[in-house]
Amino acid sequence: MFYGQLALEEALIPIAKNNLLICDTTILTVKVWCDHLFGDTPQEVKKEIDRRHYDLYLLMDIDLPWQDDPLRDFPHQREYFMGVWKKELQTLDAHYSVVSGIGEERLVNALAFVKS
Secondary structure (H helix, E strand, O other), X not given: XXXXXXXXXXXXXXXXXXXXXXXOOOHHHHHHHXXXXXXXXXHHHHHHHHHOOOOOEEEEOOOOOOOOOXXXXXXXXXXXXXXXXXXXXXXXXXXXXXXXXXXXXXXHHHHHHHHO
C-alpha cells in the first residue's frame, strides 16, 4: 500500500488540475494501520511522512451510521480511531478540518473547507 500510494501520487501530481490533487488516503493512513495492527510503523514510512506535505486533510467525522464493507474494520472503535487521527494530525502540525453532515450537507461542508 505504501509504495502504491507513493507511485499514484507521483503520477498524478504533474497532471493535477489547478494544482489540486485530492487523495482519499495518504501515507499517514499507512502509519495509522501499521501502528494499530503491528504495534509500530516501518522507519521508511515515518521518514516519508516527514518529507511529504499535504496542504489540507479532510478528516471525516463519525456522525454517519456505520456501513459494513470489505475495507472497513472495527465498527465499535470509531471514536478511538477518530482520536488517533486527530492526534496524528496534531503531531504533524497539519492543517485539517473535520467534515460532518449527512448527504449533500457533508459534500458542501467538505467543499467549503477546500475552498477556504
